[in-house]
Amino acid sequence: MLSSYNIQQDLNILISNIQQALLYLKKNVSSGMIIIKKTYSLIISSRYGIIDNIESFNYVSSLVTIYNNFRQSSVFSNKISFLEICKSIDRSISISKYTEMDKCFGLPDINLLFDHKKKINLFFPKLFNLDEIKNLVDLTNSAALNFDSKVINIEGSVFEYSIDINILGNSLGWIDSYLSTCNYLSSHVIARYKNFMERDFSYSVSRDFNDLDDPEKVGQDSAKKSIARLNSKKISTQISPVIFISDIANELFSYLIDAINGYSVYKKSSFLLCYLNKKIFPFWLNIFEDPFINKGLSSRLFDNEGVATKKRKIIENGILKTWLLDTYSSNKLNIENTGHSGGIYNWIVSSTQLTQSFDDILHTMNRGVLITELLGDSINIITGNYSFGICGFWIEDGIIKYPIHGITISGNLINTWNNIILIANDINKKNNIQCSSVLIDKIQISGY
Known part of the structure; x- marks a missing residue:
């Protein structure tokens, strides 16, 4: 080297x-x-x-x-x-x-x-x-x-x-x-x-x-x-609370990137088209973008067009605060360029309420599904409807009981985001979206 x-x-x-x-x-x-x-x-x-x-x-x-x-x-x-x-x-x-x-x-x-x-x-x-x-x-x-x-x-x-x-x-x-x-x-x-x-x-x-x-x-x-993962089982079709473990919780928020991208907005092909400055997450949830973290995996001083990056509130108290714009999309929408040619920069998902440990949110959920892997990628960015295969574990009395497979979750992202109850304090910094494990009140689960 x-x-x-x-x-x-x-x-x-x-x-x-x-x-x-x-x-x-x-x-x-x-x-x-x-x-x-x-x-x-x-x-x-x-x-x-x-x-x-x-x-x-x-x-x-x-x-x-x-x-x-x-x-x-x-x-x-x-x-x-x-x-x-x-x-x-x-x-x-x-x-x-x-x-x-x-x-x-x-x-x-x-x-x-x-x-x-x-x-x-x-x-x-x-x-x-x-x-x-x-x-x-x-x-x-x-x-x-x-x-x-x-x-x-x-x-x-x-x-x-x-x-x-x-x-x-x-x-x-x-x-x-x-x-x-x-x-x-x-x-x-x-x-x-x-x-x-x-x-x-x-x-x-x-x-x-x-x-x-x-x-x-x-x-x-x-x-x-x-x-x-050994000796996994199937579970019955039901509506259940779920936890997205911190290893994959970033994916729960990654679809927000496409939905608020300027190209999706000016083409009117986003399910969030009418949601700027409106609530799409619980009031206690914030997403802050910080391009200036030393050693950050997604840190940048300027985007792919040379536009200076800025610290920016993406979600404030559950409310969507900005689109993600490059020069062309900003000209199309007649809104100032946000410097997002090429992607996002270190989104940090946080809570204004007291966070809990991963074990604590398992006990808070008590009974439901812990999701550790998403399989496939079926989401309609125009409607926000999604369907994913999952792997994970069945939780009973706040304790992991056994691994599960052959399961599908489905729903609409706005409903799912608004059904977030808690986030833990086990933040994962290995992705461009830094997020902890997330507890969601209810999601449709299709099993046997």
Whole structure:
């Protein structure tokens, strides 16, 4: 893996490429922007003390977008030299002559662009040697295999390390870049009891290698989860309270992203079209977006158009406070750009009421379903209706009784969101939506 000095050299070369290419762009067309990305990756997997796969590769890409008399055209390439970017500019100009005119196309307002003043640290480079990584994955495997005799096999442990260089510039004279690192360690385990076999996995992810969970914990967690799923049963069709465990509770809120995206709103294809500044969650629930968390997995100083990100209330006291807009959708809706070209930034789901431990909300629910996995993805973003297969556990008297399978939950998201009773304090920070386990009063469950 490259040293931080080598990375800085590459960054300087790529910035020079984009500077020259922007001069070429401005000579040939009125406005546009260029994005360059380079990724260095190292992936190593191991089973039973033997490395079975090593991958080390670099991936590069460039995206040229030009605006030619309100006509937009974009050309993607896996080449990032100055000459190749110029070729992409030429192709983009040629294509734009045949695209439809739309006065909403264009660069963002110059006053919205990131001013280069704020800093966050997402870059934690580390030099690895093969023995160090092999020891890491071997410890993960051993912890899983030695946890219980029911663990009969491992599909392997995987370690991944990546460095990203991202550079963005536009014809307004704005250029900026950022470096980031990501570390990922996972364990996949197969468990058996009598004629039943199950598999599950556990993982840890972080910007800084030193923030990864201990390999023993990752291995043991995957073993526990696999064993817990053995000898699962079906349950009857019913309306029941459910808990979304913190590992997957983020998915309960992830559909909000699509529903309040500017494209869904201006196309009138969202079930939340008429809900801006209206209540869609319990009054005690808040979702706050913070792009500036050091080491945050979804932290960004600017979006994919260079627009500065901001701390923002998404849900305040249960009320939807904003759409998620880029330049085009903000022009369509005649609302100020929110800097969401490319996604969201560290949503934090919180409660103004006293939170409880995971065990406490199990006892509060008393009887119902603990959901640990969602299967499939069937949701109608126009109506908010959904249906998912699930895996999990049946809870009786606040205690996990047995695993369940072959179950489907269904309903409407607005009803489900409003039926949230409690959130726990076991916050999971491994996703772009940081959320704890969630207790919902009632959901339709289809079993046998």
